[in-house]
Amino acid sequence: MASTVIGAGITIEGEIATDEDVVVAGTVRGKLSAKEAVTIEHGATVEADVTGGSLVVAGSLTGNVTAVERVDLQSGARVIGNVKAARVTIADGAQFKGNVDMDV
Amino acid sequence: MAANATVIGRTTRVRGRLSGDVDLKIEGFVEGEIAVTGNVTVDAHGMVGANVQGRRLTVRGAIRGDLVGAEAVVLEEGARVVGDVRAPRIAIAQGALMRGLVQTADDGAARAPAVRAQQVAKPAAATSRAAAAPPARAHAPANAAAPAKPPGAALPAPPSPHRGNSSGARRPPPPIVPALKKMKGQLLKKREH
Amino acid sequence: MPVLASRATPMAQPRTTTRDGEARIGSSARIRGRIHGEGNLVIEGHVHGDVTVRGDLTIAEGASVSSQVVEAHALTIAGELEGEVNASGPVTLAAGARVRGNLRGSAVAIDEGARFSGRLECEFDLPPELGGASRTEGRARAAGRR
Numbered sequence: 001m002a003s004t005v006i007g008a009g010i011t012i013e014g015e016i017a018t019d020e021d022v023v024v025a026g027t028v029r030g031k032l033s034a035k036e037a038v039t040i041e042h043g044a045t046v047e048a049d050v051t052g053g054s055l056v057v058a059g060s061l062t063g064n065v066t067a068v069e070r071v072d073l074q075s076g077a078r079v080i081g082n083v084k085a086a087r088v089t090i091a092d093g094a095q096f097k098g099n100v101d102m103d104v
Numbered sequence: 105m106a107a108n109a110t111v112i113g114r115t116t117r118v119r120g121r122l123s124g125d126v127d128l129k130i131e132g133f134v135e136g137e138i139a140v141t142g143n144v145t146v147d148a149h150g151m152v153g154a155n156v157q158g159r160r161l162t163v164r165g166a167i168r169g170d171l172v173g174a175e176a177v178v179l180e181e182g183a184r185v186v187g188d189v190r191a192p193r194i195a196i197a198q199g200a201l202m203r204g205l206v207q208t209a210d211d212g213a214a215r216a217p218a219v220r221a222q223q224v225a226k227p228a229a230a231t232s233r234a235a236a237a238p239p240a241r242a243h244a245p246a247n248a249a250a251p252a253k254p255p256g257a258a259l260p261a262p263p264s265p266h267r268g269n270s271s272g273a274r275r276p277p278p279p280i281v282p283a284l285k286k287m288k289g290q291l292l293k294k295r296e297h
Numbered sequence: 298m299p300v301l302a303s304r305a306t307p308m309a310q311p312r313t314t315t316r317d318g319e320a321r322i323g324s325s326a327r328i329r330g331r332i333h334g335e336g337n338l339v340i341e342g343h344v345h346g347d348v349t350v351r352g353d354l355t356i357a358e359g360a361s362v363s364s365q366v367v368e369a370h371a372l373t374i375a376g377e378l379e380g381e382v383n384a385s386g387p388v389t390l391a392a393g394a395r396v397r398g399n400l401r402g403s404a405v406a407i408d409e410g411a412r413f414s415g416r417l418e419c420e421f422d423l424p425p426e427l428g429g430a431s432r433t434e435g436r437a438r439a440a441g442r443r
Contacts, residue, residue, distance in 0.1 A: 004113035014120010020113045168427040195409035201419040
């Protein structure tokens with residue numbers, strides 16, 4: 001499926017909703033909801049509540065995260081917020097502050 | 105497209121402000137404001153309810169909003185635009201439709217249209233007096249709904265015929281309304297005494 | 298602008314060639330007055346006055362028309378035109394055109410490089426997601442939203 005790419009250098013303040021995959025390399029402030037995979041790349045800044053099918057975070061995320069399947073915080077990720085998903089992994093080197101709820 | 109390209113996919117809907125030093129390709133729906141320094145392409149499926157500022161704007165979809173290109177605005181076949189279009193160079197292909205003002209540079213009597221997008225941030229204060237249309241974002245502190253944006257970012261000052269003047273004649277920034285009110289109160293108090 | 302006699306009053310003798318309903322105002326012609334005709338018209342000279350033709354109007358490169366109203370079926374502009382344009386057919390601005398005035402036609406095409414200042418008023422509806430047929434109210438709404 002085609003994907004939406006929020007490239008490095010762009011700032012979006014507002015709400016993003018999509019049925020596709022989303023890759024965020026830039027800055028998003030507000031709200032992000034996708035039906036499929038959400039990837040927050042290293043260097044990205046997300047200050048928003050994020051919902052998606054699945055979520056991979058390598059950048060900075062401040063907000064609550066809800067994923068249907070899984071949330072993976074990779075090394076280098078900085079996440080402040082609550083995470084709710086069926087499966088959650090937090091890699092060595094990821095920074096995380098918040099609650100984890102795996103009771104979906 | 106540049107490596108920095110942002111793509112708003114076909115099923116994606118964005119409501120808000122898009123800004124940055126990037127190229128932008130819109131295949132989905134965007135409502136709000138778009139002010140980037142790169143090229144903007146709205147493809148045949150794209151729908152934009154926003155003023156758009158960029159370097160070169162290429163439109164094949166539908167737009168309700170004003171288009172300001174620092175370099176050019178090109179409406180290709182299939183474009184449907186309701187709004188004003190300003191750029192040094194403007195092309196409208198057979199099969200493109202629009203309703204609004206069109207202004208290229210150097211047509212003799214007309215004022216110079218919008219300059220480089222990077223200069224947008226500077227005349228924002230000056231044009232806020234001149235522009236009658238959406239001045240809300242120029243008074244950022246007063247507008248509680250607008251997310252606070254650092255002044256360094258490109259502000260999409262509404263395209264207005266006065267922009268050509270603002271770069272030459274630097275108007276003083278608009279008076280700060282709360283301060284005036286305060287002074288007025290003090291003046292009244294003085295008179296009473 | 299005064300409207301003079303309905304027949305063109307040339308200050309110089311224009312060369313006009315009638316060929317299958319086409320009239321031509323040569324490049325040396327300078328005309329002050331209203332021009333109207335049934336067929337096609339090619340203006341290569343300089344006209345100061347309203348132009349109304351039933352057929353197609355061409356304003357050639359180097360030509361100029363300064364008027365309040367220009368009416369034609371199809372209109373092709375490669376020179377200078379100032380005035381309101383009402384065309385029942387397509388309006389085309391070539392790259393060297395310089396036009397000031399509002400254009401109305403069944404379709405409008407502007408080559409990159411043409412200089413134009415004025416309004417375009419094509420008849421069409423935006424998709425419903427962008428407010429459909431509403432014109433100025435929609436724009437005011439979008440402008441006042443933020």
